[in-house]
Amino acid sequence: MSAGGITAEPPVAAAPPPTAEPGRFSRYLVVALFLGPALVMLSVWMVYPAVYTIVRSFFGQTGFLGTWVGIDNYKTLFTDSTLRTAIKNNAIWVAVVPAFVSAVGLVFAVLTERVRWSVAFKTAVFLPMAISAFATGVTWRILYDQDPNLGAINALGRVAQDAVASPGVLSTASPSTSSLQPHHGGLLLKTPLHPGGVALLGLTGIAPQDMPSSAQQAAKPAGKPRDVQGVVWRDFKPGGGKPGVVEQGEDGIPGVTVELLDSSGKTVQSAQTEADGTFDFSGVPPGTYNAAVGASTFAKPFGGYSWLGPSLITPSLLIAYIWIWAGFSMVVIAAGLSAMPRDVLEAARTDGASEWQVFRRVTVPLLAPVLSVVFITMIINVLKVFDIVYALAPEGSSQSSANVLAFAMYTKAFQGAGNFGVGSAIAVFLFLLVIPVLALNIRRFKRDV
Amino acid sequence: MAAAAETIRLPAKHDSLGSRIVRLLTRGPLNIVLAVIGLLWLVPTVGLFLTSILPVSSLVLVVIVGAMAAYAFAWLDFPGRDWLFIAVIALLVVPLQMALIPMFRLYDTLGLFDTWYGIALFHTAFGLPFAIFLLRNFFVGLPRDILESARIDGASEIRIFLRLILPLGLPAIASLAIFQFLWTWNDLLVALTFGQNTTPITVWISGQLREFGTSIDIIAPASFISLVIPLAVFFAFQRYFVQGLLAGSVK
Numbered sequence: 001m002s003a004g005g006i007t008a009e010p011p012v013a014a015a016p017p018p019t020a021e022p023g024r025f026s027r028y029l030v031v032a033l034f035l036g037p038a039l040v041m042l043s044v045w046m047v048y049p050a051v052y053t054i055v056r057s058f059f060g061q062t063g064f065l066g067t068w069v070g071i072d073n074y075k076t077l078f079t080d081s082t083l084r085t086a087i088k089n090n091a092i093w094v095a096v097v098p099a100f101v102s103a104v105g106l107v108f109a110v111l112t113e114r115v116r117w118s119v120a121f122k123t124a125v126f127l128p129m130a131i132s133a134f135a136t137g138v139t140w141r142i143l144y145d146q147d148p149n150l151g152a153i154n155a156l157g158r159v160a161q162d163a164v165a166s167p168g169v170l171s172t173a174s175p176s177t178s179s180l181q182p183h184h185g186g187l188l189l190k191t192p193l194h195p196g197g198v199a200l201l202g203l204t205g206i207a208p209q210d211m212p213s214s215a216q217q218a219a220k221p222a223g224k225p226r227d228v229q230g231v232v233w234r235d236f237k238p239g240g241g242k243p244g245v246v247e248q249g250e251d252g253i254p255g256v257t258v259e260l261l262d263s264s265g266k267t268v269q270s271a272q273t274e275a276d277g278t279f280d281f282s283g284v285p286p287g288t289y290n291a292a293v294g295a296s297t298f299a300k301p302f303g304g305y306s307w308l309g310p311s312l313i314t315p316s317l318l319i320a321y322i323w324i325w326a327g328f329s330m331v332v333i334a335a336g337l338s339a340m341p342r343d344v345l346e347a348a349r350t351d352g353a354s355e356w357q358v359f360r361r362v363t364v365p366l367l368a369p370v371l372s373v374v375f376i377t378m379i380i381n382v383l384k385v386f387d388i389v390y391a392l393a394p395e396g397s398s399q400s401s402a403n404v405l406a407f408a409m410y411t412k413a414f415q416g417a418g419n420f421g422v423g424s425a426i427a428v429f430l431f432l433l434v435i436p437v438l439a440l441n442i443r444r445f446k447r448d449v
Numbered sequence: 450m451a452a453a454a455e456t457i458r459l460p461a462k463h464d465s466l467g468s469r470i471v472r473l474l475t476r477g478p479l480n481i482v483l484a485v486i487g488l489l490w491l492v493p494t495v496g497l498f499l500t501s502i503l504p505v506s507s508l509v510l511v512v513i514v515g516a517m518a519a520y521a522f523a524w525l526d527f528p529g530r531d532w533l534f535i536a537v538i539a540l541l542v543v544p545l546q547m548a549l550i551p552m553f554r555l556y557d558t559l560g561l562f563d564t565w566y567g568i569a570l571f572h573t574a575f576g577l578p579f580a581i582f583l584l585r586n587f588f589v590g591l592p593r594d595i596l597e598s599a600r601i602d603g604a605s606e607i608r609i610f611l612r613l614i615l616p617l618g619l620p621a622i623a624s625l626a627i628f629q630f631l632w633t634w635n636d637l638l639v640a641l642t643f644g645q646n647t648t649p650i651t652v653w654i655s656g657q658l659r660e661f662g663t664s665i666d667i668i669a670p671a672s673f674i675s676l677v678i679p680l681a682v683f684f685a686f687q688r689y690f691v692q693g694l695l696a697g698s699v700k
Contacts, residue, residue, distance in 0.1 A: 030606045031527045038518035038577055039533075045574030046540050049548035049555075056550060123687070130683035130690070132635030331691055384544050387637045406638075409546045413553075414642055420550050427546040434542045441538050 050431070057424035066421060073425035082400055083426070086408040089314055093321075093385060093404065098378035100322045102371055105329025109337055110359065112330075122334070126327035133324060137391025140320040144307035144392075153307065176202035176235035177244040180293075188261075188292040195284045198223045199291040202235030202244055203253065211251060218252035219276040228284050230291055232256045233277040252277020257294035262287060270294065308394050313402040317392055321385065329374045336370030337363070376437055383433050386410065405430055504633035507569040507576065511629045512622055514573070515580025520610050522581065523588035524596060534585070540578040548575070549642050556643055568643050572633045580625050583693065587621035588614060624693025627686045631679050 057073050060066035077083050108125060112118035128136060143152045180187045180201065189199050198221055211234060218233035235241065237249040253273060260269040260281045268289070271279040307316045344366070348358045364371075386406040393402040405426055413423025521527075522534050552571060553562075561567030591614070599609050615622070683690060 027525075028527060031521055031525050034517045034521035034525065034606070034610070035533075037514045038581060041514060041570075041574045042537070042540060042577055045548060045552065045571060046543060046578075049551035050543060052551040053547045126691075127680070127683070130631060130679045132637065132679065134635065134637045335691075380542055384546070387635075390637060390641075406544070406546055409549070410638065410642070413550055423550055427544065427549070430544045430546050434544060438539050438542050441541060442535055445535060445538055 053424045053427050056420060057428045058421075060421050061417070061419045069421065073421045074429075076422050077425050077429060080422075082403055083408055083412075083422075085401065086403040086405050086426075089402065089404050090383060092314060093318065093382045094379055096318050097321055097325070097382045098375045100318075101325045101329045101378050102333075102374050104322065104326040105331075105333050105374060106364075106367070106371065108326065108330040109333040110363065112334065113337060122327075122330065125330055128324040129327045131324075133321075133387035134391045136320060136324055137388045140316070140323075140388075141308065141392050141394075144316055174203065174205040176204045179244075183292055186259075186293045188290055190290070193228050193260075193289045193291055195228060195286055196223050196225045197228055199228065199230030199258075200244060200246065201230060201232040201258070201291065201293055202246075203232065203293075204234070204236045204243075206234050206236075206253075212254050214254050214275050215251040215277070216254075216275045217248070218246050218250050219278055220246040221278050221280070224280075224282075226283055228260055228281040228289060228291065230258065230279055231277045232258060232273045232279065232293065259292045259294050260284065261290045261292055263289070265290075308392070308398055311401070313393050313398045317388060317402055320392060321382075321388055324388075325378060325381070329378070332374055333367060333370055336367050340366050376440065380434055380437055383430060503565045503569050503572075504630045506566070507572040507633045508626045508629040510569070510573040511576040511580045512626055515577055515625065516584050516615065516618065516622065517610070518577070518581045519584035519588055520614050522585040523591075524609075524614075525606065534581075537578050537581050541582060543578075545575060545638060549638075553642060561643075563644055568640055569633070571639050571643060572629070572636065575639075576629045576632065580629070583625055584618060584621055587618055591617050620689065620692065623686060623689040627682060627690050628693050630682060634679055 056066075058068060058070060060069050078087070108121075112121050115121065175181070175187055179190045180203075181190055182188075187201070187203075189201060191199075193199055200220070215234075218231055220231055221229035223229055231246060231252060233246060233250055233252045235243055235245075235250060237247060241247050241250060252275065254275045254277065256273045256277075256279075258271050258273060258279045259267045260271075262268050269281045269284070271281055273279045307313075340363070345358060345362055348362045353361070384406050385404055389399075389402055389404055389407045390410075393399040409423050409426040409430070412419050412426065518537075522530060522537075548571075556562040556567050561570070595613060595617075596609060599613055604612070
């Protein structure tokens with residue numbers, strides 16, 4: 001131990017003093033034989049590169065060392081806008097992921113203790129751990145697709161929205177004549193109407209398959225003295241047809257909301273069209289009116305949220321990442337739970353504590369060491385997160401707004417111009433961020449010794 | 450009693466050559482047919498094995514090199530042992546990013562760039578701290594008496610390592626092997642950096658993804674293959690996977 005220089009701690013589970021002393025030299029030869037390969041590999045692949053990277057981070061863009069630039073690369077780290085985004089995003093990751101992963105894992109671990117099929121549940125939740133973050137990224141990319149026909153999440157969103165507000169009858173229609181003008185999201189017939197008049201609201205640009213199935217041959221109302229009548233129809237038939245004229249072969253559009261506006265533009269009545277496209281405002285006082293097709297008719301169906309767009313990409317990534325790692329935290333916490341003294345929990349219950357109190361006052365404090373292990377592990381993982389960003393964030397603006405340090409390091413150093421100086425600086429910065437954990441690990445080892 | 454058993458077993462022991470040949474012949478066809486079917490069955494598997502040469506070789510290396518070092522840290526006495534082990538623990542959290550640029554240069558000079566063994570060696574080195582940590586903690590817990598008596602019997606350290614430590618340490622070694630396999634198989638960053646044409650499936654898929662966006666028909670089959678292997682490994686060795694996770698959760 002003297003040569004080792006360690007002062008306070010005895011060696012771990014100290015190897016017994018060699019019983020038969022076969023000579024110092026041959027003993028060290030054996031040690032060298034066993035340790036040598038590992039030490040060589042660790043020196044070449046980890047220690048030398050780490051030293052080189054630290055040195056390299058003070059030099060310029062290219063070359064073995066490049067030119068000395070001092071701390072310029074580190075200045076870039078905090079001034080360059082993409083790198084600042086990366087640091088900001090890493091901060092968000094560190095703030096969100098470890099907490100959520102620990103919480104979700106804790107809840108799952110506690111709840112699965114009460115069900116019989118907990119093994120199946122745990123396997124399902126744990127499974128993503130075995131898959132690469134990259135493959136997960138591909139899967140989530142499909143789930144997140146903006147088109148509700150492709151992306152499962154937006155498909156759910158569409159079902160939900162359709163249940164609340166159904167999309168308009170026509171989302172693509174445009175007027176067939178210039179007398180119909182856009183108006184508050186709907187269409188307004190410029191031609192003034194009086195009681196007894198007939199409004200012709202011809203629309204085109206509707207694909208045959210988009211026509212409501214109940215549509216029938218359009219009919220032009222004859223007109224009633226005290227009513228304003230009219231027809232909304234698809235002013236188009238194979239071969240064209242004449243715009244603005246109801247012809248044989250052109251169908252009325254049922255279910256369209258038509259509004260009657262008085263001269264001040266106020267809605268006085270509204271009506272729904274029949275199967276043949278006709279509508280009728282009855283009992284209209286004398287005056288000048290306009291007819292308009294309501295905006296709701298043209299309401300677009302749910303187009304899906306742009307989960308992978310620049311504004312939502314980071315939350316989307318966080319959700320996918322938490323989904324991956326919840327299994328890890330669940331398994332580790334469940335192991336902690338099973339090692340917990342049952343009698344303490346029982347005692348608390350006997351004393352009349354509610355389940356919530358037991359959880360809050362007994363379970364969680366007893367689990368604190370395990371929770372801290374999960375939390376710290378997640379901080380390290382999250383600082384180094386790369387694969388899922390690479391796989392899930394589409395190239396372009398989404399990728400730059402989803403940037404994280406590990407990803408920025410790769411792009412700065414190995415893509416485009418290839419700036420080894422800044423790349424090294426980012427790597428060193430990442431290393432500095434994990435040093436507290438490193439110190440913690442060492443302290444824990446020394447304590448266990 | 451013993452004599453009776455002996456007389457019953459005797460005919461089988463002193464089987465005549467003729468009857469042995471007859472038996473072999475009657476069983477022969479079945480054996481041959483089964484052997485052929487088995488070999489044919491293996492062909493696709495071997496093809497699969499070729500794609501997994503990278504993770505398999507890195508896991509073999511990590512297990513051998515890591516177990517040797519772990520044995521030294523656990524059961525050999527030498528000056529500076531604890532300090533060296535602390536250094537290994539320190540390396541446990543060193544980010545991969547610290548090595549990318551220097552090794553990129555070094556690989557370029559040494560001709561290791563874009564070779565599967567270059568990538569495998571990188572994974573081996575970065576898997577070593579965890580391997581040493583995990584195995585050393587397991588080896589330390591092995592019963593001391595067994596090792597003591599083996600040493601008193603005059604067994605060499607190499608013999609103890611091969612005949613005692615490795616078999617006894619199998620559960621931990623299994624955990625480690627699974628982890629190393631999955632890490633290497635699932636890796637993207639290292640392969641992206643050090644590979645160009647020699648790329649594992651993850652990199653290939655990512656290229657397709659960039660080229661074709663979310664064309665599920667192109668990406669889904671490849672993703673499926675990239676998923677099947679780790680899932681199979683996971684389900685086959687789930688117990689060891691969880692054990693290793695618990696042991697290594699300080700990482």
